[in-house]
Amino acid sequence: MIPYGRQDINQADIDAVVEVLRSDFLTQGPAVPAFEKAVATYCGVQHAVAVNSATSALHIACLALGVGKGDIVWTTPITFVASANCALYCGATVDFVDIDPPTYNLSVERLAEKLGEAEKYGKLPKVVIPVHLCGQSCDMAGISALGQQYGFKIIEDASHAIGGRYNDEPIGNCRHSDITVFSFHPVKIITTGEGGMALTNNVELAKRMRLLRSHGITSDEADMHPRPPEELWNYQQIALGFNYRMTDIHAALGLSQMQRLDEFVAKRHAIAKRYNRMLSSLPILTPWQHAVSYSSYHLYVIRLQLNKINKTQRQIYEAIYAEGILVNLHYIPIYRQPYYEKTGFSAGYCPQAEQYYSEAISIPMYPGLTEAKQDHVLNVLRKVITS
Structure with missing residues (x-):
C-alpha cells in the first residue's frame, strides 16, 4: 500500500520524545514553549500558541477576534470542514467564496464581488478565513487590502503550509493577517502526532488565545479578580475556555521535526x-x-x-x-x-x-x-x- 501522505520519523525524533518521557514533565513543561519559540522564530512572528489540533487553533482564533452569535465568517468551500466549523462553534454563521481556477484557493475577484453585494445588505463578514490549499499561499496582499476596505479580520488557515513562502517571506509571519494557523497532523509537513498552533503579532490576541486553550484559567495576579486577603487564590477562571493544550510529549516531537x-x-x-x-x-x-x-x-x-x-x-x-x-x-x-x-x-x-x-x-x-x-x-x- 502507498498512502497519499505519511509522516517521516527518525531516531532523533524518537530520542526527543523518550527524553520527555523520562523527564519530570509530560504535559506542561519546557518543550511546549521551546516549540512555540522555534516556530515563531522560523516564521518571523512575535507570538505562537501551541494547541492540541489546528481545529482548536481555528476555534480560539475566532473567539479571540470576538466571533459570536450574529456574526458572519466567510471561507473557501474547498478545504477540510474545520475551516468552517470553527465559526459555528462560536455561534456565528458561515458563507463561502468560490475558488480561483488556477490555484484552487479562495478567489480575490469573487471575494471582492461578494463583499460589494454584502455591503448593500449590511451582511459583511466579521472574519474571512483564506486557506492555503496544498501549501500554496492565497493572494494575501489582495485579501488584506479588501480587509482594510471592508473592515473584516483575517485568519490564515495555513494548516497545509508551514515551510512555504509568499512574496519570499515565510508563511506564518502574519504580515497580511491577524492570526495564522498551522496543523501538525501526521500527514502534514511536520508532525507532533496531533497538534496545531496559532501565530500572531498582536500581544492581546496571543494572551487571549493562551487563556482560552487552558480552561480560561490564569495564575497571573495582574489579571486575577480581587478577593479577601486571607483567602488563598493561586489561580482563577476568568473566561470560559477549553482543554486545548499541547503536551510536552507532542511538542518534543514537533521541536525535533522543525530541524528537518x-x-x-x-x-x-x-x-x-x-x-x-x-x-x-x-x-x-x-x-x-x-x-x-x-x-x-x-x-x-x-x-x-x-x-x-x-x-x-x-x-x-x-x-x-x-x-x-x-x-x-x-x-x-x-x-x-x-x-x-x-x-x-x-x-x-x-x-x-x-x-x-x-x-x-x-x-x-x-x-x-x-x-x-x-x-x-x-x-x-x-x-x-x-x-
Missing part, C-alpha cells in the same frame, strides 16, 4: 518536479504554481481532463485505489456536506469549486516516497487513464 522542515519541503518539491515531468503527456492538469508562491506541497492534486478520458472520476479513483495506491480527494465542497445542506446550501453555489471537485484526485506526496514508489504510482495512473 526545510529538508522535507525540498524533498516534496523534488517529487512534484518529477511528477510534473512524467505526467506531462497524460490528459490531466498538474498543480499550477504562482510566481510569488513557494508551496510546501502538502498535497499534489491532479485534475482529470475527463473530456479526453473514457472513464469517470470515480472509476479512475477506484481503479487506482484497487492497485494499492491510496489516493484521496481534497476536498468535497463543504456546503455539499449533509450537515451544511440542512442549513440551506445546495449544489451549484460555487461553480468553480464544484468543477474542481468533479475532476480532482490527490496522488501520493510525502518525503519518504522513493523513486521506485513514484514510478509505481505513475505507471498505475498511466495504465488506468489510458486503458
Whole structure:
C-alpha cells in the first residue's frame, strides 16, 4: 500500500520524545514553549500558541477576534470542514467564496464581488478565513487590502503550509493577517502526532488565545479578580475556555521535526518536479504554481481532463485505489456536506469549486516516497487513464 501522505520519523525524533518521557514533565513543561519559540522564530512572528489540533487553533482564533452569535465568517468551500466549523462553534454563521481556477484557493475577484453585494445588505463578514490549499499561499496582499476596505479580520488557515513562502517571506509571519494557523497532523509537513498552533503579532490576541486553550484559567495576579486577603487564590477562571493544550510529549516531537522542515519541503518539491515531468503527456492538469508562491506541497492534486478520458472520476479513483495506491480527494465542497445542506446550501453555489471537485484526485506526496514508489504510482495512473 502507498498512502497519499505519511509522516517521516527518525531516531532523533524518537530520542526527543523518550527524553520527555523520562523527564519530570509530560504535559506542561519546557518543550511546549521551546516549540512555540522555534516556530515563531522560523516564521518571523512575535507570538505562537501551541494547541492540541489546528481545529482548536481555528476555534480560539475566532473567539479571540470576538466571533459570536450574529456574526458572519466567510471561507473557501474547498478545504477540510474545520475551516468552517470553527465559526459555528462560536455561534456565528458561515458563507463561502468560490475558488480561483488556477490555484484552487479562495478567489480575490469573487471575494471582492461578494463583499460589494454584502455591503448593500449590511451582511459583511466579521472574519474571512483564506486557506492555503496544498501549501500554496492565497493572494494575501489582495485579501488584506479588501480587509482594510471592508473592515473584516483575517485568519490564515495555513494548516497545509508551514515551510512555504509568499512574496519570499515565510508563511506564518502574519504580515497580511491577524492570526495564522498551522496543523501538525501526521500527514502534514511536520508532525507532533496531533497538534496545531496559532501565530500572531498582536500581544492581546496571543494572551487571549493562551487563556482560552487552558480552561480560561490564569495564575497571573495582574489579571486575577480581587478577593479577601486571607483567602488563598493561586489561580482563577476568568473566561470560559477549553482543554486545548499541547503536551510536552507532542511538542518534543514537533521541536525535533522543525530541524528537518526545510529538508522535507525540498524533498516534496523534488517529487512534484518529477511528477510534473512524467505526467506531462497524460490528459490531466498538474498543480499550477504562482510566481510569488513557494508551496510546501502538502498535497499534489491532479485534475482529470475527463473530456479526453473514457472513464469517470470515480472509476479512475477506484481503479487506482484497487492497485494499492491510496489516493484521496481534497476536498468535497463543504456546503455539499449533509450537515451544511440542512442549513440551506445546495449544489451549484460555487461553480468553480464544484468543477474542481468533479475532476480532482490527490496522488501520493510525502518525503519518504522513493523513486521506485513514484514510478509505481505513475505507471498505475498511466495504465488506468489510458486503458
